[in-house]
Amino acid sequence: MREKQDIEFKKEWRNEHLKTIASFANTEGGVMYIGIDDNSRAVVLSNVKKLLEDIPNTIRNKLQITPSVKIEEKDGREVVKITVNSSDFPVFLDGKICIRSGSTTQELKGIELTNFLLEKTGKTWDSLTVNATFDDLDLKTFEYFKGLAIARLPEIKNASDKTIFKNLELITNDEKLTRALIFLFGEKPQTFFITAQGRAGRFKTPTEILDTVIADGNLFKQLDALMNAIKKHLNVRFEIKEIERKDVWDYPLEALREAVINALIHKDYLSTAEIQIKIYDDRLWIWNPGKLPKQLTIESLKREHSSFPKNPLIASVFYYAGFIERWGSGTKRMIDLCKSQGLPEPEFKEEFGGISVYFHKDIYTEEYLRNFGLNERQIKAVMYVKERGRITNKEYRSIFDITDRTALSDLNNLCERGFLRKIGITGRSTAYELTRNKPEINPK
Numbered sequence: 001m002r003e004k005q006d007i008e009f010k011k012e013w014r015n016e017h018l019k020t021i022a023s024f025a026n027t028e029g030g031v032m033y034i035g036i037d038d039n040s041r042a043v044v045l046s047n048v049k050k051l052l053e054d055i056p057n058t059i060r061n062k063l064q065i066t067p068s069v070k071i072e073e074k075d076g077r078e079v080v081k082i083t084v085n086s087s088d089f090p091v092f093l094d095g096k097i098c099i100r101s102g103s104t105t106q107e108l109k110g111i112e113l114t115n116f117l118l119e120k121t122g123k124t125w126d127s128l129t130v131n132a133t134f135d136d137l138d139l140k141t142f143e144y145f146k147g148l149a150i151a152r153l154p155e156i157k158n159a160s161d162k163t164i165f166k167n168l169e170l171i172t173n174d175e176k177l178t179r180a181l182i183f184l185f186g187e188k189p190q191t192f193f194i195t196a197q198g199r200a201g202r203f204k205t206p207t208e209i210l211d212t213v214i215a216d217g218n219l220f221k222q223l224d225a226l227m228n229a230i231k232k233h234l235n236v237r238f239e240i241k242e243i244e245r246k247d248v249w250d251y252p253l254e255a256l257r258e259a260v261i262n263a264l265i266h267k268d269y270l271s272t273a274e275i276q277i278k279i280y281d282d283r284l285w286i287w288n289p290g291k292l293p294k295q296l297t298i299e300s301l302k303r304e305h306s307s308f309p310k311n312p313l314i315a316s317v318f319y320y321a322g323f324i325e326r327w328g329s330g331t332k333r334m335i336d337l338c339k340s341q342g343l344p345e346p347e348f349k350e351e352f353g354g355i356s357v358y359f360h361k362d363i364y365t366e367e368y369l370r371n372f373g374l375n376e377r378q379i380k381a382v383m384y385v386k387e388r389g390r391i392t393n394k395e396y397r398s399i400f401d402i403t404d405r406t407a408l409s410d411l412n413n414l415c416e417r418g419f420l421r422k423i424g425i426t427g428r429s430t431a432y433e434l435t436r437n438k439p440e441i442n443p444k
Contacts, residue, residue, distance in 0.1 A: 035079035180313035198275035263288035
């Protein structure tokens with residue numbers, strides 16, 4: 001038996017251990033053994049029977065919880081086992097909230113504390129009320145929503161606005177407005193929440209900014225403003241598919257729109273940071289403050305997963321508008337859309353206190369090619385072909401000073417995996433060029 005997140009050893013009881021007991025209750029529960037040292041060995045424990053009375057009384061008086069406290073035997077000696085269940089309500093110690101993080105006890109402060117209290121009370125940020133009136137609403141946006149939502153909510157056709165708001169839980173029974181209502185249909189939510197906006201910029205380098213757009217107003221207006229800002233700085237070409245003309249953008253617009261909607265829905269609006277979008281020559285970055293829900297990981301975003309919206313009332317309205325599905329399929333859809341256009345899969349990262357999505361325009365970059373496990377010769381060869389248009393077997397051997405056999409093996413591997421293709425005659429002077437827009441060129 002070893003110490004870990006839900007197990008602690010203490011040689012003797014001290015009231016300072018209440019902090020750990022409280023953190024167990026505020027997380028997933030845990031067990032504390034009194035009478036065991038850090039090396040998992042039992043020590044002599046005096047006044048065991050008195051501890052059986054004093055410990056539960058102290059915990060009950062200070063924390064208002066009642067754990068199980070009993071005697072067990074280890075190494076022929078008596079130890080006290082304190083079993084703490086996870087609490088449905090916040091457990092305070094001297095006005096502070098602590099949780100377990102790994103094998104340590106951490107005090108919560110600021111945004112983390114607020115989010116913890118909301119979760120424990122069963123509330124979400126967007127369900128809280130705001131000191132606003134119906135005069136603060138933008139009814140044109142609401143009419144726009146009703147036109148979109150009638151397919152999924154046919155009953156709204158003859159319902160009053162207030163009835164719809166109540167059915168969507170956007171107002172309380174006593175007709176107080178929720179934050180979700182103001183964010184979705186407010187004339188200017190920034191009057192109440194100054195950082196409730198997004199920012200999109202065109203960057204030449206990380207420090208050279210060519211254009212900036214501030215997207216404010218309600219979330220429907222922010223979505224339109226951010227998408228227009230993105231489209232302004234993307235290239236578009238057209239292709240003829242059978243008899244239809246199809247516009248092809250640098251990145252699939254549907255994937256970008258999905259990412260922007262995710263940022264609006266899952267943003268932690270307690271944060272003072274804005275949603276940020278940076279458009280570079282070769283990539284596009286979308287970031288929103290807020291951590292992944294504990295049920296998900298970055299890897300799980302790449303496959304089918306359940307949905308755990310940070311702001312469920314906002315997410316529900318976007319669902320009824322037909323902008324999203326409820327099955328957690330958005331990130332997988334982004335991946336599929338990029339692959340179908342011959343682009344790298346979007347990268348998802350937890351960083352800077354939020355969630356990033358990176359869209360890459362070019363599949364032929366050193367950083368991206370390393371995802372495939374190519375050797376350094378192969379990576380440099382691909383970059384050489386990208387710059388010069390082609391490479392021959394002879395050039396490959398000369399550049400890297402390798403045998404014909406090694407060169408042939410490397411180049412054949414690049415062809416088999418879809419990076420290069422042979423052109424011209426075969427033999428030691430065979431030339432190779434890039435195979436572009438291949439959907440199969442994606443990391444496995």
